[in-house]
Amino acid sequence: GENVEQHPSTLSVQEGDSAVIKCTYSDSASNYFPWYKQELGKRPQLIIDIRSNVGEKKDQRIAVTLNKTAKHFSLHITETQPEDSAVYFCAASTNTGNQFYFGTGTSLTVIP
């Protein structure tokens, strides 16, 4: 089955700096890669996603890049703010229903 690895597990940045979280996947059939943000005590929420026919997607301060050949995708957050502090999960899925393989999460702390 699919295996998704996520790094780093913890990340601290100064407010205004950029943060990058990286994930790798093993199943070449995976074609949908969402990122979820989970604030402390709250439910995970989708922040951005990318499908395998696209190499990069941007939404304001966040962007995701995908390298299908190398089987890795990354989340980039620019101009970080304290409210970006949360746990971020990457995930991968094939086009056979809503079965997602999640990474183990990255706890991001933005220091004011």
Next chain:
Amino acid sequence: KAGVTQTPRYLIKTRGQQVTLSCSPISGHRSVSWYQQTPGQGLQFLFEYFSETQRNKGNFPGRFSGRQFSNSRSEMNVSTLELGDSALYLCASSWTGTTNTGELFFGEGSRLTVL
């Protein structure tokens, strides 16, 4: 639109007991999936139901089971509870159809503690 609702929010059980968790998806969503969240392990897929049929199943023992009703509400059951079953169980619904994959809308979870 009301969000995904899970009940109960918290429960404490002892080893050997069984538990049933309930999930009401967003109106119109036909796909309901369940995940187990534990510290350090992230979210692990249990199973997904679509139109009352189990469409996908994760690598959990047979003690974990689920079902979906005609109104898309779903339940999951864990029998013969073990200490390692202590976790936050998240339900997620999605509007996607028979083959496409899309955004998951999560409930707040049911936190199970097994003593």
